[in-house]
Amino acid sequence: MAIATATEDEAVASPTRAKVSDFLTRNAELVITPAALLLFGLGLALLLSNVELDFTETRQLNWDTTSRRIWETVELAAASTVLVLLIAIPAGILLTRPGVRKVTPAVLSSASIGQAIPAYGLFILFFAWMGQGFWTAVWALTVFSILPVLRNTMIGVEQVDAAVIEAGRGMGMTKLQALVRIELPLAVPVILAGVRTALVINVGMATLAFLVGGGGLGETIFSGIQLSRNLTVVVGAATVAILALGIDWIAAIAERVLRPKGLRGRTSPTDTANPI
Amino acid sequence: MAEPDQTTEESGGGDAGGPDVVAAGAGTAHGSDEIMIELQEVTKRYPGSNEDAIESLTLQVPKGEILVLVGPSGCGKSTALRLINRMIEPTSGHIIFDGEDVTTVDADHLRRRIGYVIQQIGLFPHRTIADNIATVPRLSGWDKQRTDARVDELLETVGMDPSMYRDRYPNELSGGQAQRIGVARALGADPLVMLMDEPFGAIDPITRDRLQNEFLRLQQELRKTIVFVTHDIDEAIKMGDRIAILGERSRIAQFDTPERILAAPANDFVEDFIGSGATLQGLSLERVRDVQLNTDYPVVRHDVGVTEAQRVLETSSEDWLLVLDDDDRPARWVTLDHLDRTDKRLIENGRKVTALAEPEDTLRDALEEMLLSNAGATVAIDGRGKYHGVIELETLMNVLQRMRREAKAHYARHAEPDTDDTSVDA
Ligand SMILES: Nc1ncnc2c1ncn2[C@@H]1O[C@H](COP(=O)(O)OP(=O)(O)OP(=O)(O)O)[C@@H](O)[C@H]1O
Numbered sequence: 001m002a003i004a005t006a007t008e009d010e011a012v013a014s015p016t017r018a019k020v021s022d023f024l025t026r027n028a029e030l031v032i033t034p035a036a037l038l039l040f041g042l043g044l045a046l047l048l049s050n051v052e053l054d055f056t057e058t059r060q061l062n063w064d065t066t067s068r069r070i071w072e073t074v075e076l077a078a079a080s081t082v083l084v085l086l087i088a089i090p091a092g093i094l095l096t097r098p099g100v101r102k103v104t105p106a107v108l109s110s111a112s113i114g115q116a117i118p119a120y121g122l123f124i125l126f127f128a129w130m131g132q133g134f135w136t137a138v139w140a141l142t143v144f145s146i147l148p149v150l151r152n153t154m155i156g157v158e159q160v161d162a163a164v165i166e167a168g169r170g171m172g173m174t175k176l177q178a179l180v181r182i183e184l185p186l187a188v189p190v191i192l193a194g195v196r197t198a199l200v201i202n203v204g205m206a207t208l209a210f211l212v213g214g215g216g217l218g219e220t221i222f223s224g225i226q227l228s229r230n231l232t233v234v235v236g237a238a239t240v241a242i243l244a245l246g247i248d249w250i251a252a253i254a255e256r257v258l259r260p261k262g263l264r265g266r267t268s269p270t271d272t273a274n275p276i
Numbered sequence: 277m278a279e280p281d282q283t284t285e286e287s288g289g290g291d292a293g294g295p296d297v298v299a300a301g302a303g304t305a306h307g308s309d310e311i312m313i314e315l316q317e318v319t320k321r322y323p324g325s326n327e328d329a330i331e332s333l334t335l336q337v338p339k340g341e342i343l344v345l346v347g348p349s350g351c352g353k354s355t356a357l358r359l360i361n362r363m364i365e366p367t368s369g370h371i372i373f374d375g376e377d378v379t380t381v382d383a384d385h386l387r388r389r390i391g392y393v394i395q396q397i398g399l400f401p402h403r404t405i406a407d408n409i410a411t412v413p414r415l416s417g418w419d420k421q422r423t424d425a426r427v428d429e430l431l432e433t434v435g436m437d438p439s440m441y442r443d444r445y446p447n448e449l450s451g452g453q454a455q456r457i458g459v460a461r462a463l464g465a466d467p468l469v470m471l472m473d474e475p476f477g478a479i480d481p482i483t484r485d486r487l488q489n490e491f492l493r494l495q496q497e498l499r500k501t502i503v504f505v506t507h508d509i510d511e512a513i514k515m516g517d518r519i520a521i522l523g524e525r526s527r528i529a530q531f532d533t534p535e536r537i538l539a540a541p542a543n544d545f546v547e548d549f550i551g552s553g554a555t556l557q558g559l560s561l562e563r564v565r566d567v568q569l570n571t572d573y574p575v576v577r578h579d580v581g582v583t584e585a586q587r588v589l590e591t592s593s594e595d596w597l598l599v600l601d602d603d604d605r606p607a608r609w610v611t612l613d614h615l616d617r618t619d620k621r622l623i624e625n626g627r628k629v630t631a632l633a634e635p636e637d638t639l640r641d642a643l644e645e646m647l648l649s650n651a652g653a654t655v656a657i658d659g660r661g662k663y664h665g666v667i668e669l670e671t672l673m674n675v676l677q678r679m680r681r682e683a684k685a686h687y688a689r690h691a692e693p694d695t696d697d698t699s700v701d702a
């Protein structure tokens with residue numbers, strides 16, 4: 001009893017503190033992630049400045065090369081994610097329309113094939129078809145990561161409360177108006193969760209782009225393996241990890257900002273709808 | 277999509293029993309004779325179902341009236357509303373809206389002219405309350421100023437402070453508040469017709485009663501044509517100018533004014549549906565000003581003296597004497613006992629008169645007063661509080677008998693009430 005009372009008193013006494021700590025617990029990942037990444041990055045930099053690098057290591061790990069490869073990785077991930085958005089969102093919407101529903105299972109299963117093939121195999125397939133280059137890698141990544149966005153778009157649109165749509169249509173919204181003003185905004189949180197997943201997949205898988213001459217941090221790792229320079233492998237892999245987590249962090253913030261206001265601060269079934 | 281296949285274009289109002297009964301109600305309700313909504317032998321079977329949701333429903337709603345559809349769960353009430361604004365298409369039959377067959381007009385434009393309150397409320401969770409209410413005005417191309425003014429007006433109308441609620445989101449409202457916003461949203465562009473599917477369903481009885489009253493007051497001014505769905509017979513009686521009691525597959529069990537349905541239920545189904553409270557409900561439809569008061573009751577002014585009071589009471593058959601004050605307002609109830617035992621002045625003797633009824637009160641109010649009163653009678657007063665007459669149990673019995681008699685006479689004149697014993701009693 002006494003303890004409970006004391007706690008209550010404290011809560012009343014410092015509402016601001018309670019609020020701040022409440023905010024931090026709810027948004028912990030948003031604060032902790034960048035801090036941890038920063039520490040990790042600094043540690044890596046410190047390590048590199050303190051060890052003696054031989055010639056091959058210097059060639060792989062100097063800042064000019066590393067920053068160029070980071071940038072290539074970002075470009076690969078960004079381009080493939082944009083392609084995924086351009087293809088998967090309209091397709092996902094289309095597949096929820098009544099007339100098209102019949103082909104939905106077929107489309108979904110062929111999209112899962114994209115993910116079922118090992119990423120390595122996909123790169124080889126696209127290499128055989130398109131030859132070397134940046135865009136070969138981009139298309140391979142696109143096919144590999146299209147499923148989460150496609151599926152989340154469909155789930156997002158389908159989970160919209162039928163009563164809300166009926167209300168809109170019943171007040172005279174056309175089908176298109178109901179889609180644009182009701183269904184899509186309400187599907188945004190689920191779609192974004194899918195996009196975030198695709199983005200992370202693309203950053204990670206972009207390390208395979210070197211296979212088809214697409215550049216990226218994969219080159220650092222691969223050369224480390226080939227020339228058996230463990231430090232190079234570790235630094236390359238760590239950089240990829242930092243990059244992936246950093247991009248995921250940005251996506252998490254985007255998810256919160258883009259989520260329609262009336263849906264914030266509420267636990268909705270959509271939060272658990274990410275199929276990956 | 278469905279081509280109507282059986283109904284003739286003509287509707288003289290003379291086929292079978294249905295239209296007869298519909299036309300027969302016209303005397304008492306508020307509306308004009310002009311028909312706003314008409315369903316002609318409408319049948320609806322949902323795709324994939326092997327039973328009709330609605331089977332050959334025929335009814336008319338005159339302009340400016342509230343028609344209440346009441347019936348058990350699953351009898352097709354919501355389906356009937358969806359048919360009227362073409363959310364779904366009838367399998368057969370015609371729906372005439374303001375003189376036009378609804379299948380000939382653009383569905384989206386039709387719906388903007390019809391306020392629609394759906395059963396599940398269906399507020400847009402990602403839009404503010406103001407944006408929700410502004411839906412139809414915006415679809416209809418109103419400018420911002422007019423829309424904003426309208427939003428505030430409607431929030432006031434449903435009893436919610438605009439400055440407080442305008443910018444909130446639906447998930448910040450209680451269930452009852454959400455329902456009110458649902459009604460406000462349907463009133464958005466001031467439609468002539470409203471379809472309301474259990475608009476006050478999720479509200480506690482007290483708030484519900486208040487909202488119903490507010491809505492009826494509003495309706496006095498707005499005179500909209502309303503189809504109102506409920507499964508609560510009390511609500512139906514309160515809100516309806518006319519009530520359609522629906523049985524399975526929306527077969528009409530009775531279609532009439534609340535008064536006549538209560539006084540003369542068409543069959544066992546209706547009787548079961550309105551339940552044992554029907555008599556009391558009937559009393560709440562009649563007002564004190566409309567009844568024959570007992571004016572032979574023993575009454576004296578307080579200054580006539582005790583002897584005169586005794587004489588008046590002895591010559592009457594009643595036990596209680598009503599004493600009026602200087603302004604002819606009811607003051608005391610006294611018995612012979614009171615008069616014999618004390619020598620108090622008349623104005624202080626006996627018991628205070630507590631049970632009073634004004635002309636606008638309902639007979640149900642009068643009955644409640646009566647049950648609580650000392651003398652077993654309610655005193656009717658006029659607007660200024662002067663004595664008008666006395667309401668006794670007998671007075672109420674007479675009213676009930678008259679209502680039954682009138683309803684019977686009405687049905688004798690207009691053939692049988694529209695019933696379908698085969699479908700309903702089964
Ligand atoms: N979209 C639909 N598809 C198939 N059947 C339906 C559909 N909507 C309703 N029904 C069926 O039609 C019948 C009538 O349903 P409706 O919703 O009109 O009933 P209701 O009178 O409004 O009931 P309640 O009082 O419970 O709201 C029910 O048997 C229901 O199962």
Ligand SMILES: [Mg+2]
Nearest residue numbers: 353354355395
């Ligand atoms: Mg219903």
